[in-house]
Amino acid sequence: MKKSNGYSIEVSNLTKKFGDFVAVDSISFQVKKGEIFGFLGANGAGKSTAMRMLCGLLSPTSGEATVGGYDIFSETEKVKRSIGYMSQKFSLYEDLTIGENIEFYGGIYGLSKLQIKEKTEQLLEKFQLTEKRKSLISSLPLGWKQKLAFSVAIVHNPEIVFLDEPTGGVDPITRRQFWELIYEATNSGVTVFVTTHYMDEAEYCDRISMMSEGKIMAIGSPRDLKSEYSSSNVDEIFVKIARGGGK
Amino acid sequence: MRNIKIILVKEFRQIFRNKQMLFILTFMPVLQLVILANAATFEMKDIKIAFVDNDLSSASRQMIGKFEGSNYFTIAGHLESEKQAEQALDKGECDLYLAIPNHFERDLMREGASPASIVVNAIDGSKASLSAQYTNSVINDFMQGFTADNIGYSSKASNLNLLKKINISYANWFNPELNYQAFMVPGLLVLLVSLVGMFVSGMNIVREKEIGTIEQLNVTPIKKYELIVGKLFPFWVLGIFELAVGLSIGKLLYDIPIVGSLPLLFLFGGVFLLLVLGIGFLISTTADTQQQSMFITWFFTVVFILLSGLFTSIENMPNWAKIITYFNPLRYFMEAVRMILLKGSGFSDISFHFIVVCCYGLVINVLATLMYRKTN
Numbered sequence: 001m002k003k004s005n006g007y008s009i010e011v012s013n014l015t016k017k018f019g020d021f022v023a024v025d026s027i028s029f030q031v032k033k034g035e036i037f038g039f040l041g042a043n044g045a046g047k048s049t050a051m052r053m054l055c056g057l058l059s060p061t062s063g064e065a066t067v068g069g070y071d072i073f074s075e076t077e078k079v080k081r082s083i084g085y086m087s088q089k090f091s092l093y094e095d096l097t098i099g100e101n102i103e104f105y106g107g108i109y110g111l112s113k114l115q116i117k118e119k120t121e122q123l124l125e126k127f128q129l130t131e132k133r134k135s136l137i138s139s140l141p142l143g144w145k146q147k148l149a150f151s152v153a154i155v156h157n158p159e160i161v162f163l164d165e166p167t168g169g170v171d172p173i174t175r176r177q178f179w180e181l182i183y184e185a186t187n188s189g190v191t192v193f194v195t196t197h198y199m200d201e202a203e204y205c206d207r208i209s210m211m212s213e214g215k216i217m218a219i220g221s222p223r224d225l226k227s228e229y230s231s232s233n234v235d236e237i238f239v240k241i242a243r244g245g246g247k
Numbered sequence: 248m249r250n251i252k253i254i255l256v257k258e259f260r261q262i263f264r265n266k267q268m269l270f271i272l273t274f275m276p277v278l279q280l281v282i283l284a285n286a287a288t289f290e291m292k293d294i295k296i297a298f299v300d301n302d303l304s305s306a307s308r309q310m311i312g313k314f315e316g317s318n319y320f321t322i323a324g325h326l327e328s329e330k331q332a333e334q335a336l337d338k339g340e341c342d343l344y345l346a347i348p349n350h351f352e353r354d355l356m357r358e359g360a361s362p363a364s365i366v367v368n369a370i371d372g373s374k375a376s377l378s379a380q381y382t383n384s385v386i387n388d389f390m391q392g393f394t395a396d397n398i399g400y401s402s403k404a405s406n407l408n409l410l411k412k413i414n415i416s417y418a419n420w421f422n423p424e425l426n427y428q429a430f431m432v433p434g435l436l437v438l439l440v441s442l443v444g445m446f447v448s449g450m451n452i453v454r455e456k457e458i459g460t461i462e463q464l465n466v467t468p469i470k471k472y473e474l475i476v477g478k479l480f481p482f483w484v485l486g487i488f489e490l491a492v493g494l495s496i497g498k499l500l501y502d503i504p505i506v507g508s509l510p511l512l513f514l515f516g517g518v519f520l521l522l523v524l525g526i527g528f529l530i531s532t533t534a535d536t537q538q539q540s541m542f543i544t545w546f547f548t549v550v551f552i553l554l555s556g557l558f559t560s561i562e563n564m565p566n567w568a569k570i571i572t573y574f575n576p577l578r579y580f581m582e583a584v585r586m587i588l589l590k591g592s593g594f595s596d597i598s599f600h601f602i603v604v605c606c607y608g609l610v611i612n613v614l615a616t617l618m619y620r621k622t623n
Binding site: 056057076080081085086087089091092093094095096103104107108109110136162 | 249250253254256257260261264265458459460462463465466467468469621622
């Protein structure tokens with residue numbers, strides 16, 4: 001059953017074990033509609049695992065969670081219809097053109113031929129790529145590819161978009177432009193759930209959570225956390241938490 | 248259905264954009280049928296034979312003359328002693344030598360028999376036994392002629408007459424000229440279809456894993472069966488296409504007999520493709536990289552080919568190997584193709600093969616579908 005209470009994501013006591021190893025240890029949090037929620041943590045802290053459970057790529061060991069109002073255990077397919085996803089690995093087909101990628105992903109989410117055509121024109125124009133209409137994705141620079149990948153991930157106007165380290169490996173300017181795209185998307189009501197290990201990016205989020213060893217150690221707006229941990233930036237908070245959580 | 252169509256459009260675009268793949272798909276049938284059909288032949292030509300003639304009689308010369316007149320032999324030399332002949336064999340100057348003893352003619356006249364010896368280089372066993380057979384048949388030929396010519400002279404001629412009387416004749420059914428290509432080309436067709444089915448399809452799915460797009464597919468609402476059908480159908484089409492191309496080359500180049508029904512052949516081919524595509528798909532669910540997938544597929548392919556009856560007859564295999572061949576999908580198609588093309592077998596003749604391939608395909612594909620998980 002779809003619940004509607006102002007939250008896009010609700011998680012309580014979500015746990016994932018791989019054998020004896022507890023990758024995600026009973027985490028609980030909520031993400032409001034239209035919010036940009038930053039999911040921070042060191043490599044191996046469990047953030048990707050947690051995100052993959054929410055996207056329906058991994059089945060949780062225990063706990064409860066709803067995404068877009070749908071239960072991630074019993075309504076996986078409905079969850080999948082209401083989310084977009086962009087992984088740290090590149091997610092567009094390099095041997096297809098921009099239009100063909102949109103046609104494929106848009107088609108799968110049930111967009112009509114007309115909608116696909118409109119979206120393609122919109123995006124080509126937005127990124128000033130009209131001359132590159134016929135070129136394959138592989139011929140574009142990484143920054144463009146990532147911006148396009150994000151645009152394709154939200155081509156079907158999902159309620160929530162999950163971004164798994166979307167800005168890995170690109171220069172600061174392109175990262176900024178990428179975040180402008182994210183803001184633009186939230187203006188039209190999309191909830192953004194983003195994992196990153198760039199601490200400066202955390203400042204762009206409405207709220208952030210910090211994970212360490214499978215647990216959420218801190219959660220709140222960047223400003224609140226900074227005063228709580230009496231730090232001048234998110235980086236410092238991160239180091240404090242990673243070293244043992246002292247405030 | 249809509250999703251399947253969308254996946255198919257994407258897959259075909261990618262296949263036709265992949266130049267390497269197109270090259271392989273075009274040249275594999277040509278290469279295999281043009282080169283392999285000729286190279287992998289058991290027909291013997293130019294067997295290098297040396298002679299050690301210790302008799303130097305008219306009989307011995309007559310016998311050597313028979314070899315000189317044969318298309319199968321080239322004369323590597325007339326040597327003085329067996330020692331020399333052995334050296335020549337060692338150096339590879341000849342494939343075999345025929346040593347004719349002293350008093351060859353005299354013994355032949357008097358007793359109707361004389362012990363000549365053939366020594367063959369048997370490093371290549373099948374070549375050795377074939378050349379020995381050819382040699383024997385030339386000698387027999389000589390003996391019959393010799394006996395007929397000398398019938399008046401010999402007191403023991405009655406013995407030799409027997410040879411003339413026992414004249415075994417052969418009739419080679421279904422391949423009357425013992426045309427090697429008629430046997431080989433249908434087998435190569437099976438190989439072709441299997442390689443497309445197992446290698447190319449498996450690699451395609453693993454490739455999406457490698458570049459990471461499989462995750463993107465798994466978060467979409469595509470249903471599992473839609474993805475599988477969308478992924479495998481293009482290769483089914485390609486497999487059927489390869490079969491048609493291969494068959495055309497076989498007909499045009501080698502004029503292989505097509506006695507049976509082509510629709511039956513393609514029906515069997517279509518079902519067989521579902522089976523090998525399933526195997527490729529099953530392997531791809533367990534492999535994470537294209538190398539892994541290649542390696543596993545290669546392992547199975549070698550076993551399947553060697554136990555398929557392509558080169559060696561299954562009937563001559565030891566019992567335990569015969570049992571293994573029952574699990575080999577290639578075996579069934581190999582037999583069916585040869586039966587349909589060469590013998591003109593109808594559906595009832597190959598119904599056992601057909602049913603086995605159907606059931607096998609069903610099991611493999613169900614297994615592969617269960618193994619493929621959108622959610623881990």
